[in-house]
Amino acid sequence: MRILFLGDVVGRSGRDALTAQLPGLRAALRADLVVVNGENASHGFGLAPDMARAFLAAGADVITLGNHAWDRKEIIPFLEQEPRVIRPVNFPPGTPGRGAVVVDVPGNRRALVVNVMGRLFMDALDDPFRAVQAELQRHRLGQTIQAAVIDVHAEATSEKYAFGHSFDGLASLVVGTHTHTPTADHQILAGGTAYQTDAGMCGDYDSVIGMQKGGAALRFWRKMPGEKLAPAEGAATLCGLFVETDDATGLARRVEPVRLGGRLSQAMPAV
Numbered sequence: 001m002r003i004l005f006l007g008d009v010v011g012r013s014g015r016d017a018l019t020a021q022l023p024g025l026r027a028a029l030r031a032d033l034v035v036v037n038g039e040n041a042s043h044g045f046g047l048a049p050d051m052a053r054a055f056l057a058a059g060a061d062v063i064t065l066g067n068h069a070w071d072r073k074e075i076i077p078f079l080e081q082e083p084r085v086i087r088p089v090n091f092p093p094g095t096p097g098r099g100a101v102v103v104d105v106p107g108n109r110r111a112l113v114v115n116v117m118g119r120l121f122m123d124a125l126d127d128p129f130r131a132v133q134a135e136l137q138r139h140r141l142g143q144t145i146q147a148a149v150i151d152v153h154a155e156a157t158s159e160k161y162a163f164g165h166s167f168d169g170l171a172s173l174v175v176g177t178h179t180h181t182p183t184a185d186h187q188i189l190a191g192g193t194a195y196q197t198d199a200g201m202c203g204d205y206d207s208v209i210g211m212q213k214g215g216a217a218l219r220f221w222r223k224m225p226g227e228k229l230a231p232a233e234g235a236a237t238l239c240g241l242f243v244e245t246d247d248a249t250g251l252a253r254r255v256e257p258v259r260l261g262g263r264l265s266q267a268m269p270a271v
């Protein structure tokens, strides 16, 4: 299975780049499954239902969220109707929406996608490790599902690596989101799971993690409330990674970075 994962879409810049580029990118990579993190799509804070519909129409199969899941309140009823948009699985029991979804993939295949939030330097939710373990135990990789993708929305590199190694051999891909900066450690772990600590964002990199640089920097100089942060508006780089898996095992054969447009050096897997 060919899987494209794209990191946090930030603001109008990220949305415009995604909706314009994803159809061509999906075709060029002949992707079977596309997962996009959409938690910052709405002016940096949350995801509005019309944006989710636009991402799905542009070629996303699943949209994941994160700590900004609830910033746009309209998403709450929408999550009940649209199982392809998921929020972190380790919110307390009774939280609206779902943290995992199984989607059909061409070729009579199925893929599990799980979104989970870390606890280090973030709001403490339920145990993320046991929550993901419980989701994976409902399926058999290589049998009832041909792929499993875990979006680990977390701040700390250590927690993300702990996730990668904990589920090595049990998932096709463990990829980090939330820090909005692509790391250069994409690899196939010893047990066959593709891994990258952070996918990076789909946003303008002439910024402080997607937000206008002047106002964001002032917050560090002056320890007092400043202007409300707004997303940077320059051309976005779509950032993420491309994974090829073996349907018989669900494990990775290849993982490569994707960086398209904007200021970052470009990276495009040859397919």
Ligand SMILES: [Fe+2]
Pocket (backbone or CB within 6 Å): 008, 039, 040, 066, 177, 178, 179, 180
């Ligand atoms: Fe984010």
Ligand SMILES: [Fe+2]
Pocket (backbone or CB within 6 Å): 039, 066, 067, 068, 153, 177, 178
């Ligand atoms: Fe986040």
